[in-house]
Amino acid sequence: MSATLLLAQLLNGLQYGVLLFLLAAGLTLVFGIMSFVNLAHGSLYMLGAYAAAIGYGASGSFVLAIVAGMAAALVVGLVLEVSIVSRLYRRDHLDHVLATFGLVMFFNELVRLVWGPQPLFVEVPQVLAGTVDLFGFTYPSYRFAIIVAGLLVAVASHLLIQKTRVGMLIRAGAQNPQLVGALGVNIGLLNAMLFGVGAMLAGLAGAMAGPVLSVQSGMGEPVLITTLVVIVIGGIGSVNGALYAALIVGVVDTLGRVYLPMLIRLVAERSIADAAGPALASMSIYLLMAVVLALRPQGLFPARRG
Amino acid sequence: MISRDFRSTVVAVAVAAALSTTLGAAQAATIGFVAPLSGPQALVGQDQLDGFMLAVEQLGGQLGGQPAKVLKEDDQLKPEVGQQAVRKLIDKDKVDAIVGLSFSNVLMASLPRLAESGVVALATNAGPSPLAGAQCKANIFSLAWQNDGAAESMGKFAQDRGIKRVYLMAPNYQAGKDMLAGFKRFYKGQVVDEVYTQVNQPDYSAELAQLQAAKPDAVFVFYPGGMGINFVKQMSQAGMSGKLPLYSVFTVDGTTLPSLREAAVGTISGAMYDAALDTPDNRKFVAAFEAKYKRTPSLYAATGFDAANLLDVALRKAGGDAKKLPAAVKAAGSEFKSVRGPFRFGKNNMPVQDYYAFETTRDGGKLTTRLIGTPLAAHADPYAAQCTLP
Numbered sequence: 301m302s303a304t305l306l307l308a309q310l311l312n313g314l315q316y317g318v319l320l321f322l323l324a325a326g327l328t329l330v331f332g333i334m335s336f337v338n339l340a341h342g343s344l345y346m347l348g349a350y351a352a353a354i355g356y357g358a359s360g361s362f363v364l365a366i367v368a369g370m371a372a373a374l375v376v377g378l379v380l381e382v383s384i385v386s387r388l389y390r391r392d393h394l395d396h397v398l399a400t401f402g403l404v405m406f407f408n409e410l411v412r413l414v415w416g417p418q419p420l421f422v423e424v425p426q427v428l429a430g431t432v433d434l435f436g437f438t439y440p441s442y443r444f445a446i447i448v449a450g451l452l453v454a455v456a457s458h459l460l461i462q463k464t465r466v467g468m469l470i471r472a473g474a475q476n477p478q479l480v481g482a483l484g485v486n487i488g489l490l491n492a493m494l495f496g497v498g499a500m501l502a503g504l505a506g507a508m509a510g511p512v513l514s515v516q517s518g519m520g521e522p523v524l525i526t527t528l529v530v531i532v533i534g535g536i537g538s539v540n541g542a543l544y545a546a547l548i549v550g551v552v553d554t555l556g557r558v559y560l561p562m563l564i565r566l567v568a569e570r571s572i573a574d575a576a577g578p579a580l581a582s583m584s585i586y587l588l589m590a591v592v593l594a595l596r597p598q599g600l601f602p603a604r605r606g
Numbered sequence: 607m608i609s610r611d612f613r614s615t616v617v618a619v620a621v622a623a624a625l626s627t628t629l630g631a632a633q634a635a636t637i638g639f640v641a642p643l644s645g646p647q648a649l650v651g652q653d654q655l656d657g658f659m660l661a662v663e664q665l666g667g668q669l670g671g672q673p674a675k676v677l678k679e680d681d682q683l684k685p686e687v688g689q690q691a692v693r694k695l696i697d698k699d700k701v702d703a704i705v706g707l708s709f710s711n712v713l714m715a716s717l718p719r720l721a722e723s724g725v726v727a728l729a730t731n732a733g734p735s736p737l738a739g740a741q742c743k744a745n746i747f748s749l750a751w752q753n754d755g756a757a758e759s760m761g762k763f764a765q766d767r768g769i770k771r772v773y774l775m776a777p778n779y780q781a782g783k784d785m786l787a788g789f790k791r792f793y794k795g796q797v798v799d800e801v802y803t804q805v806n807q808p809d810y811s812a813e814l815a816q817l818q819a820a821k822p823d824a825v826f827v828f829y830p831g832g833m834g835i836n837f838v839k840q841m842s843q844a845g846m847s848g849k850l851p852l853y854s855v856f857t858v859d860g861t862t863l864p865s866l867r868e869a870a871v872g873t874i875s876g877a878m879y880d881a882a883l884d885t886p887d888n889r890k891f892v893a894a895f896e897a898k899y900k901r902t903p904s905l906y907a908a909t910g911f912d913a914a915n916l917l918d919v920a921l922r923k924a925g926g927d928a929k930k931l932p933a934a935v936k937a938a939g940s941e942f943k944s945v946r947g948p949f950r951f952g953k954n955n956m957p958v959q960d961y962y963a964f965e966t967t968r969d970g971g972k973l974t975t976r977l978i979g980t981p982l983a984a985h986a987d988p989y990a991a992q993c994t995l996p
Contacts, residue, residue: 305819312811411646417648419835419865424843431845437818440843443811512843513808514835514865518646522806554812559801578778578802 304435309558311434315443317550318450322505323523324530324542325457326498332537333473334491336385337393339400341502341527342520343407348373348503349515353420356510362425373503378590381495386488391577404521412517413515419516434462440501453501454543470494474537474603487525494566504591526553529585531590534543535599551587622894635669635921636677638695640688640716641706642733642835643680647831649861650906651680654706654730656765656899656912661918664894669914670921677701681708685715694718696723702921702928703728703911706946710734710753710781720746726931728916730909733956735784739989742954745932747939749916750909751878752956752987753781756855759961760826760876760943761792762981764853772853773822776815777833777868778802785828791988798822810837814844824851834858835865842869858966860904867973870966874978879905879946880964882975888945908945916942948984958986 327341353596355368380403388396423429424442431438461467469490472480481487506520513519526549534545561577568576590601639658641651646686655678662674677699681688688708696703696719703726707713720727721743733748733755762771774789774797776782786800798820801813817825829837834857841847852873860881865868881892881902891911895903903911916935918940923934940950944959952958961982964975 305815308815309812312815315811316809332894351935392665412644412648417652418861419832420865421865423867429843431843437815438845440840440845442843512836512840514839516646516832519808519832522808557812558816561801574800574802578804582778582804 304437308434308437308439309554311439311443311447311553311556314547315447315450315550317547318447318454319455319505319509320523320527320530320550321450321543321546322501322508322535324546325453325525325539326495326501328472328476328496328531328534328538328542330498331531333391333477333494334468335393336389337396337400337410339397339524340380340403340407341498343404344373344377344499344502344520345506345509345523346411346515346517346520347376347409348506349510349513349519350415350420350506351353352510353422353515354442356421364602365510366504369507370500370503372398373506374500377499378492379498380499381418381492385495389491390574408517415517416438417517419514420510422510422515424511433604442511446512449504449508453504457539458543459578464581471603485511518537525535526585529589531599533600535602537603538599538601541599541601541603545599548600551586553581553585556581556590560584588596633672633926634675634702635672636675636701636919637669637676638679638692638701638704638866639706640691640695640704640708640712641683642681642683643678644652644706645683647709649681650731650831650904651706653861653904653906654910654913655911655934657703657895657903657907658730658914659910660891660895660898660907661911661914663815663898665914665918670917670924672921672989673777683709687711689711689715689719693719696725701725703917704932705917706910713737716804717741717746724928724932726920727749728913728935728980730913731906733987735987735989738954738956738987739992740994742993742995744955744995746949747935747955748957749956750911751959752989753784754791754987755957755959755961755982755985756876757785757826757828758792759778759981759985760853760855760874761789763876763963763979764789764824764826765793765795766979766981769795769823769851771798771822771824773798773825774800774827775817775818775825775837776828777805777807778899779805781830782828786826789826792982792994796798797805802972804944806833808832808836810840811844812848814841816845817850818844822850824853826853827857828855830856831929834862837918838866839864839869848872853908860902861906863966863973863975864901868968870973871968873966875966875975876961876965876981877964878959878961879908880962880977881973882963882964882977883946884977885947886944887943888947889944908919911979912942912944912946912949916946917925918942952986952990953995954987954990955995956982956987961985 302479330336330338351372352365352369356365428442428445430441528547530549534541560581565573641654643651679691705728707729713732724745727746729748730750733752738752774786776786855876858870858873858875918933920938924930936951947957963979965978
């Protein structure tokens with residue numbers, strides 16, 4: 301448990317966190333402003349990963365691949381918003397869940413039919429293929445790039461939301477959507493735009509995850525569940541909350557996976573520790589969510605609601 | 607009732623007579639095929655099916671001299687779905703044999719109905735330890751492996767290579783624990799650490815940092831399917847491939863190699879089959895499979911292919927008598943030509959076969975797999991002693 305190892309693990313947690321943030325930002329706005337539960341957010345992530353993988357294979361340029369991933373998710377997101385999602389805003393949450401769960405199954409099967417069950421191969425771009433020496437510890441350059449890109453997006457979204465007129469409308473929408481509509485703002489357009497931007501960020505997350513993870517049908521679901529945990533901890537509707545919560549969840553999950561089994565070994569027998577350690581570690585973020593919900597049901601960094 | 611019984615007896619006699627003269631022209635060999643054909647492991651199921659159908663095609667669309675009728679069922683890798691499919695095949699379709707039977711969890715769920723029916727079942731992707739031991743059944747066979755076999759061979763291989771300190775990793779479920787136990791059964795050196803990760807965990811950055819810090823001589827992993835792709839890719843990206851030898855089972859194989867490419871170079875895999883096996887039978891099989899499906903057959907395709915060839919021999923031996931089929935299958939095990947090399951069934955109906963070590967290497971610009979050893983030859987599993995079959 302040296303200091304460099306801890307540093308490496310913190311970086312791992314940070315990298316996981318920024319990836320989660322890209323997903324959580326869109327999801328929390330859609331949930332907070334339109335009160336819409338979108339389980340298909342993970343499918344947009346998957347589509348972004350596929351589009352990027354194919355774009356990368358066809359063009360050989362990773363920048364173009366990222367653009368392809370974001371564009372594909374944006375277009376699909378907008379089409380979904382106009383054709384299906386916008387019809388459901390006034391309905392019950394259960395209808396949202398039903399419809400978007402259907403979309404999840406639809407997209408997973410669609411991807412499997414078109415590209416087959418074999419995961420797609422995505423290479424790490426040459427420039428980032430190496431490793432960085434971290435006090436005698438090697439860390440993949442590509443993961444550093446993910447951290448940098450994620451933090452840039454976080455700064456950009458912070459500026460957009462805090463400093464621009466659109467951002468003001470978004471903040472207002474998160475607090476009181478009815479009143480924003482009553483003041484003459486085209487809330488339908490705002491909704492579609494938000495949904496599109498959220499989808500695009502999910503596509504970006506998918507595109508960046510491609511070289512690290514296996515790009516395959518169903519890759520969006522596990523990460524979606526963690527993302528839901530993030531937005532609940534952060535406070536629904538709050539992008540800043542999503543950022544802090546994503547980083548907290550990323551670090552807690554990573555450190556939990558590493559150190560919880562070790563800690564349990566100190567107090568219990570090896571066989572018990574081997575069984576309980578990973579189980580507890582996989583629960584750590586849910587335990588965190590339970591504690592947050594018990595103490596601060598509105599989340600740690602809620603969008604202030606009037 | 608008497609007259610009906612009498613009538614059916616007459617019909618049966620007539621049919622039997624017709625059969626003996628026309629060599630089964632009136633009858634078909636109906637085979638049920640159960641495998642995961644959708645979902646994340648669909649590739650594994652599809653390979654088994656493609657291998658099976660290739661063999662049927664090579665046999666002129668016949669099995670045991672009768673026209674073969676293959677009924678496909680998708681178990682979705684869900685025990686309850688697989689169990690229903692097996693029931694349907696037995697009760698409604700009255701199949702002569704069931705092939706495939708998916709992963710261990712699905713097979714175990716179908717076990718009671720299969721045992722009760724007496725229908726021959728050929729598992730091409732699983733050999734769970736209960737079925738190999740006390741719960742062994744006369745009509746249920748594994749044509750693939752006893753689950754521990756490949757891991758045992760890697761343990762033996764690491765031991766033979768004189769590796770002092772090994773780090774073990776697997777997903778936290780029964781098969782993961784079995785694999786590590788299998789490895790340790792033959793490896794006597796120091797186990798630095800034994801790490802269980804969440805099933806279907808996509809990211810291994812934290813575990814890889816721990817692994818790097820532990821500085822073992824080698825790492826042994828069991829990460830099937832997408833988990834393996836993620837793990838091996840991320841290990842390579844962390845700059846550890848080439849420095850830390852990676853031994854694995856069911857991780858780098860014909861189904862994952864196309865998604866791994868360069869990241870797999872240098873990895874060593876334990877298995878009872880790989881397309882790289884250089885025997886005349888296997889060369890023919892690989893050429894035919896590649897010509898038909900435009901991809902290299904995996905070990906799953908090989909077990910499917912073997913299943914059809916085994917059934918062909920067994921059905922011929924049984925001569926249309928369903929009661930004789932289980933014994934015929936058992937005997938056919940040592941008679942049919944398996945693409946993996948020497949094969950027979952042990953007393954618990956599990957394979958007695960060679961387990962090989964393969965290394966993925968770069969040959970010019972192309973990735974190839976080569977045979978680097980046979981750690982366990984004619985290996986029988988340790989559970990056979992608990993089986994009460996004769």
